[in-house]
Amino acid sequence: MTRRLPRTERSxxxxxxxxxxxxxxxxxxxxxxxAPMREVARQAGVGPATLYRHFPTKQALVTAAFxxxxxxxxxxxxxxxxxxxxxxxxxxxxxxxxxLHALDQGFSAAFLAAYPQAVDTAAARERGLRAFTRLARRxxxxxxxxxDLVPDDLVLLLMANRGVRAGSPAATAAAARRLxxxxxxxxRAPIDRLPPPVPLSFPGP
Amino acid sequence: MTRRLPRTERSxxxxxxxxxxxxxxxxxxxxxxxAPMREVARQAGVGPATLYRHFPTKQALVTAAFxxxxxxxxxxxxxxxxxxxxxxxxxxxxxxxxxLHALDQGFSAAFLAAYPQAVDTAAARERGLRAFTRLARRxxxxxxxxxDLVPDDLVLLLMANRGVRAGSPAATAAAARRLxxxxxxxxRAPIDRLPPPVPLSFPGP
Numbered sequence: 540m541t542r543r544l545p546r547t548e549r550s551x552x553x554x555x556x557x558x559x560x561x562x563x564x565x566x567x568x569x570x571x572x573x574a575p576m577r578e579v580a581r582q583a584g585v586g587p588a589t590l591y592r593h594f595p596t597k598q599a600l601v602t603a604a605f606x607x608x609x610x611x612x613x614x615x616x617x618x619x620x621x622x623x624x625x626x627x628x629x630x631x632x633x634x635x636x637x638x639l640h641a642l643d644q645g646f647s648a649a650f651l652a653a654y655p656q657a658v659d660t661a662a663a664r665e666r667g668l669r670a671f672t673r674l675a676r677r678x679x680x681x682x683x684x685x686x687d688l689v690p691d692d693l694v695l696l697l698m699a700n701r702g703v704r705a706g707s708p709a710a711t712a713a714a715a716r717r718l719x720x721x722x723x724x725x726x727r728a729p730i731d732r733l734p735p736p737v738p739l740s741f742p743g744p
Numbered sequence: 745m746t747r748r749l750p751r752t753e754r755s756x757x758x759x760x761x762x763x764x765x766x767x768x769x770x771x772x773x774x775x776x777x778x779a780p781m782r783e784v785a786r787q788a789g790v791g792p793a794t795l796y797r798h799f800p801t802k803q804a805l806v807t808a809a810f811x812x813x814x815x816x817x818x819x820x821x822x823x824x825x826x827x828x829x830x831x832x833x834x835x836x837x838x839x840x841x842x843x844l845h846a847l848d849q850g851f852s853a854a855f856l857a858a859y860p861q862a863v864d865t866a867a868a869r870e871r872g873l874r875a876f877t878r879l880a881r882r883x884x885x886x887x888x889x890x891x892d893l894v895p896d897d898l899v900l901l902l903m904a905n906r907g908v909r910a911g912s913p914a915a916t917a918a919a920a921r922r923l924x925x926x927x928x929x930x931x932r933a934p935i936d937r938l939p940p941p942v943p944l945s946f947p948g949p
Contacts, residue, residue: 573775692922695908699923702907703900717897725929733771 556593558583563604568645570703572601572652600658601649609663616670626683631672634719636671637700641715642708647701651694668693681709685728696722761798763788768809773850777806777857806854807865813851814868817844821875831888834879839924841876842905846920847913852906856899873898890933901927 562583566574576597580590594600599606619632640647650664671693696719703718705711767788771779781802785795799805803846825838830891846851876898883889908923910916 570778571776662816692926694922695919698907698909698919699904700907701904702905704903714900714903718900721897721930725926 552593555583555585555589559585559590559593560604561601562735564643564645565650566645567601567604568643571648572597572645576600598660601652605646605649605660606663608622608639608643609650609660609667612636612646612650613663613667613670615639616667616674619674620670620677624672625677625681629678629684630723632671632674633718633723635718635741637696637715638712640697640700641703643712644701644704647697651701679728680714684726688726692726752940756800758764758792759765760788761793764785764790764795764798764805765809766807769848769850771808772806772853773848776853777850779803779808781804781805803865806857810854810865811868813844813848814855814865817841817855818872818875818928819899820844821872821879822937824879825882829877830882830886834889835928837876837879838901838928839921842901842920842924843917845902845905846908846916849906849909852902856902856906884933893931897931 559579563579565577568580570578576590577587579600580587580611583590591601594603615635619628622628622631638653640650649660650667652660670691672690674690675684675693676691679686679688699722700718703711703714705714764784771784781795782792784805785792788795795805796827799808814893820840821837824833827833827836845855854865855864855872873895877895879897880889880893880898884891884893886910904927905920905923908916908919910919
């Protein structure tokens, strides 16, 4: 007979926390951030008291549920900045961030939510948007992205992407890629930069 | 003293119906089509029995609530088709349909909802998309729109537009216009059509 270790309260708490976070991602992903806390508790199989002990506010729950996604999103932008080719770095990051957001509607809603009191989410979002803006600026300086692109356009891209849903995750990702490709085409600088001018002298008579 | 006409049951029913439709547009616009029927009844100030007497199913309510919007949307596409300039007709319709959808999130949700049983909504949507496709095809034949645009891309445009929300209706409309302009730029045929070739003979020696 196998001897089972008695489960400590601490490991119970850890399990509950993990289950609550999984449920939060599922519920917010399906119903948006307006889904009630009690629905998260129900799906996690814990009582409201346990839920509120771990996460006293919805904002704390949203922040904790999407910390990993926020980091993954930031890593995609950082990878773009590490690409020595400014245009490729920008384009790749736009496509990959779009797909990441499209595949996790809960995260996308959390990222774009106007939660003035969500200090943690807002701070992480601001950091993410600042890095994304650096990436866009670098591509603009290289002449690869139109000069009239502003940081709010990056939010517009994410908002546009948020509306995209297809029948399966694979189809949603494919639709997000098609939309990103269309938008990237518009974001290119209107004409390729010309090679440097060459001083030309008229041949003598 | 003014003599007031006694209100007939028929005019009561008419008032109730109008109030229910107003409430449905407001509730579905804010909370999406998943908002419960009882919330519509509450906002309309009628009992559930009255609501269900007028609209036995949510689908009947959604269809009735957005009939006018659906007709307005179809009229914008028809106006595009009536424009003798295929490119201008297409571009104007894309912008105006985008703004109409952005300003009425409830209608946009109803239009894009996968409601297999919503026969009326689905039929009107199919008619609308077919007209929109004719408009796009005409612009493609004129060489103004890229050849690889497919009808599903028109749905993608509407989905992208659905994600756009700003702080006020005016800002939302402006953001929808900016997104439509970006997307239209991508939808242009890659290069302008060249003027017809001219047979050239080499000058004799």
